[in-house]
Amino acid sequence: QTYAENCELIVFESGCSERSESFFEDKPDVTLVHDARPYLTVGHKRNVLMQRARGDVLCMFDDDNVYSPRYVEAMLLHLLSSGAEATTLDGFFGISLDTDTWESYRNVGGRGETLLFFAKKQQASFDEEVTWGEEKKMIDLVRPNGIHRVWDDVGLFIHVDHGKNFTSVRPATHEERKGQWYSADAGVEWRPARREEISCEPALDILD
Numbered sequence: 001q002t003y004a005e006n007c008e009l010i011v012f013e014s015g016c017s018e019r020s021e022s023f024f025e026d027k028p029d030v031t032l033v034h035d036a037r038p039y040l041t042v043g044h045k046r047n048v049l050m051q052r053a054r055g056d057v058l059c060m061f062d063d064d065n066v067y068s069p070r071y072v073e074a075m076l077l078h079l080l081s082s083g084a085e086a087t088t089l090d091g092f093f094g095i096s097l098d099t100d101t102w103e104s105y106r107n108v109g110g111r112g113e114t115l116l117f118f119a120k121k122q123q124a125s126f127d128e129e130v131t132w133g134e135e136k137k138m139i140d141l142v143r144p145n146g147i148h149r150v151w152d153d154v155g156l157f158i159h160v161d162h163g164k165n166f167t168s169v170r171p172a173t174h175e176e177r178k179g180q181w182y183s184a185d186a187g188v189e190w191r192p193a194r195r196e197e198i199s200c201e202p203a204l205d206i207l208d
Helices: 019-024 042-052 071-082 136-145 201-207
Strands: 009-014 030-035 057-059 086-096 101-106 116-118 147-151 157-161 189-192
Touching: 009 042, 019 030, 030 042, 057 071, 071 086, 071 116, 071 147, 101 157, 136 147
Parallel strands: 009 030, 086 147, 086 157
Antiparallel strands: 057 116, 086 101, 086 116, 101 189
16 A cells, blocks of 8 residues: 555454465564454454554455555545545445456445544444444444545445355346446445546556
C-alpha cells in the first residue's frame, strides 16, 4: 500500500494449512493469527483481529478480493475528511471467474471487506452467529456518528466472484443486460460492466 506510515498487518488464518506460517516467517511487520478450526465465521475472525490491532483506525481486507495499492490512502482520506465514524464503498467493480466478465455493483455500502473505521473495541463488534452480513451489528453501533459512503469508479477495489463466496453479489444466472441494473442477493444491484470502465492500472495488472 502507498500509505505505510505506522501501519501493521494482522492476518487471520483458519484451518490446518501451514502455508501461511512459511509465507510470513520472514516478514516481521506482519502478525499471523492461526486457528486450526476450519469453520469459524467471518464475524469471529474480524473480532479477533480487532482485539489484536493496536491502531486508531482499522481497515478490513478479505483475501479473495483485489485492493489497489492506493486503496488505504484513498479510504483514509475519505474517512478523515468526512468527519464520519466509518467509511465504506457503496459501489465498486468486480469480476466473475466462472464467466470471465467484468461486473459493476451498487447499494453495497457496509460490506465488511470495504470497511475503514475508528477503533472503539468496547463498542464496535461483528456478529459471530451469522454466515454472512456479520457487519450489520457493528454498523448499527457506529451509524449515529455517521458512515461515509464512497462510490469507487476507478478500480480501487475489485470484488472477485469465484463461486464459493459466502455472499452472492450477483444473480445465480448470468444474463447480458448492458446498461441495466437489477437486483442480486443481500440487496445488491448488479449489471455487467465494460473493462474500459476500470481505469486503475495497478488493480488491472494484478488481475492480468
